[in-house]
Amino acid sequence: MSYSQWQALTTSAIMGTQRRGSPTHEIPGLSQEAQANLRTLPLENQLLTNAALLSALLRAGYVPPQCQVDLPEHCPPDSAPPCSPQVASYLLRMLRKEYPQLLPEWFSLALQHGLRLNEVALPMILDYFVNDSQQKQMIIPLLGKRGEWLANQNPAWATWRKPLDQSTWENGSRKERSTYLDQTRKSAPNEARLILQSTFEKELAVDRAHFLEILSINLSPADESFLELTLNDRSKEVRRKAADLLASLPNSQLVNRMRQRLKPLISLRSSFLRTSIEVKLPETCTEDMQRDGILPDPPQTKIGQKAWWFTQMMGCIPPSEWGKIWGKSPQQIIDLIRGHEWEGALRSGLITATARHKDIVWSQTFLSDGLRHNAFSEVISLIEILPQNQQDEFAFEVLRQRNTLAPDQPMAQILTLLSHTWNEPLSQAVLRRVALHLRSADIPSWRWSGFLENILPYLHPDTLIDAIQAMTIALEARKTNDNVGEKFLAGLHFRLEMRRAIINSTQSL
């Protein structure tokens, strides 16, 4: 009795008993009489009976073979506790597109509480993020020893094991190299520049431009000589980026050149009757102006050519310098510009310079001025320059004055720029407003569903319970159903329960 007998039976079955008949075997354990009886049956019955008996014998007699391969090594023990299945279930729901905007909070909170991913969640995560070099960095601290060990067991997960290092720069994909350069630039900026310099010439233009962008992190005068050289790059895009970066270094040669160019063009004239800014537009856009990043053609026809050159130059000078030269405060200067013949060029130049040189005082001034004069759109992005608590305070003030979150109003736009956890007063003020809007149904759902989705992660965690109560009451008081509001309310619940699950799981340990 063996597999070859089974083979013979199978062959007969395939070819058919008409052609092939049926093999006769000795079936162990069957009496002679029974065997003889078997041979009197029709061929097909013989074949099937033989097959049935043989199959049963083979199965019942199965002997598990000895293990010929090495068993996997034991995984070293973990010190961090695994997250509970309940905590992991929130992660799974978010990855399945239910409130994915809360993912960063899950990761940071889990890390904060010293948790690691539980065992059954590991294959899911290792598999899903295997090609996402950015998110990986956020997840690696949560893998624990078990996760690292598991990644080692599967060749498809090799990229989880590879640390980002010099070999990444030499052999990795564009995304990997980008992440590596980004990481290095944050911890060792000069080293990052040297790494980029080492292969710069050989990179593709699109890569040169992309990697240059990364140098905007931790930009310092040490980068200047490299960037000056890059002003002569073959690619226009690369030259433009280099000039942009140099313009952000207040003591660079490029900015000095701009100062020289502007000196004859702008001055403060103080007379008995009034003070004013005298502006003379530049006559030409010379070659070395262009080399320094001044674009000769204005982007739209709204601004004249010469005004365009002027505003670009203004955009390079740190705005605080004007205050020092003229002995005026930022607000005074802004007031002097208002109504000026070249108001547009002066204003937009100063705003660009404020953003570029990250001047907090000028940002604050422009923003308050914008609030007073109802001119927000050009200055709104300056809010990102302020430190977080100032951002929150400013937003709070705007909300106090313009008590609406309607999507076309600046408040909603401001809040979307504040991508950090808001302080309690701002969170509470926003939530009160949201509740009022929901109750009165004065904003159509479809118009602000994106807004409500976006603000969910940034509300201060201590305001969530009150928020839930407020939204519940507001939705109840409505006459019509509102899916967007309900979704927001459910999102608040989700976030609260998720946080509770993570925080409580460590308390019980």
Add this chain to the structure above:
Amino acid sequence: MPSSWTAQQILSLAPDDSSRKNGQLLASARRWNNLGQSDTAIWGELAGSGASPYLTQVELSEPAFKCTCPSRKFPCKHALGLFLLYAAQPGSFRQDEPPGWVTEWLKRRANKEKPKSSTQEKPPRTTSPAALERRAAEREKRMLAGLEDLERWITDLLRQGLASAQSLPRSTWETTASRLVDAQIPGLSRMLLSTADQISSGDGWESRVLDQLSRIHMVLQGYRRIDSLSPETQADLRSLVGIVTRQDDLPVDGTVNDVWLIVSQTTNEENRLFVQRTWLWGQNSNRPALILAFAPPGQPLPPTPPPGMVLQGDLIYYPSAYPLRAVMREPIFSRKQPAKISGYANFDTAISAYAQALSQIPWLERFPMLLSDVIPLTSQGQWMLCDNYQRILPCTTSDFCGYTLLAVSGGKPIQVFGEWDGRNFMPLSVQTNYGLHVLSTINPIQEVAA
């Protein structure tokens, strides 16, 4: 009170799409008042369209539902909503003594005998003995004719050879199979269709088809001489062929009282019927039991607790040469975490038990195995389990499932439950520090919601 029910599982209880959708809309705390929970039940009051609020409650062990709304659907959208809300926000339910209307219902349920068990397939009939006899004889005639028909068909198939069977259109198999259903032998119809499935199953299909045909052959020949076989084997043959035994007719000497862990639950479509197979393993008796539930398409399966839950109570096994299938009467949800169940200590014990079962039920296809202390490993794309005598069992499983086993094991032995078919082991669930985990074939992140 641990809530192992997930939203997906709860939604699968919905009788139709509209209940599912409306149930989800009602899963919001602001719609409910006086939400509460006790050890065994949850309850709440919902302001409906009537004058007084609906009183809704869910008893969690079965689960069972009760609502004062006029809807005929079961469970109604209110009960679904309450249950979903509990799964998502258990914190909204206050731990409390249940109010009168809850304790009353729970008491009534505990006292009365269940009139119609959810796993029963047919209601009891009341007709005269003569009519019953006549009907039985007619049925027997039809069945024998059907069996003969099938035997001829298979003989023809083998005469021509399986090579030409490959080119038979699926409809030919299905026509033959539906004739068997008409002849009241649906079990053989199922076996025939599963043979048809094997034809297109890739490498080694000839072997598997022959295997399956030989099984059908055994059943045919067995049924021919059924009267000469033992009563237990008679019962096995009848049940395989598709003759239903009413639960009330089950002899009580097949009763086993124990604490039972639900170790797996799978649903398949067979013969245009949904069949749910739930495996249990007894803590003290250290033996498996299979609970089957059926539902015609469009109707939901009767609610059965999911894997990981522990039930306490009497299990009545159907008479069989190797009893596996059973029904549970009035299960009680046990709050105790199950003690570690022994299962099979090594492959020798496991395969011996299998051989024993096979000798009693020669057409046995899937044998449950709770394997304690096995280490999962993979080599050249093949997954396997290794016992403490350094021997291996080959597994058929996806990579994702295999790596899940590996993750739980970390190189150390673990306890795995699955089914053995004589050649391959299919893992279905694994014990972790947090309790039983049901293995998933694909990454649940990418799983498309049913």
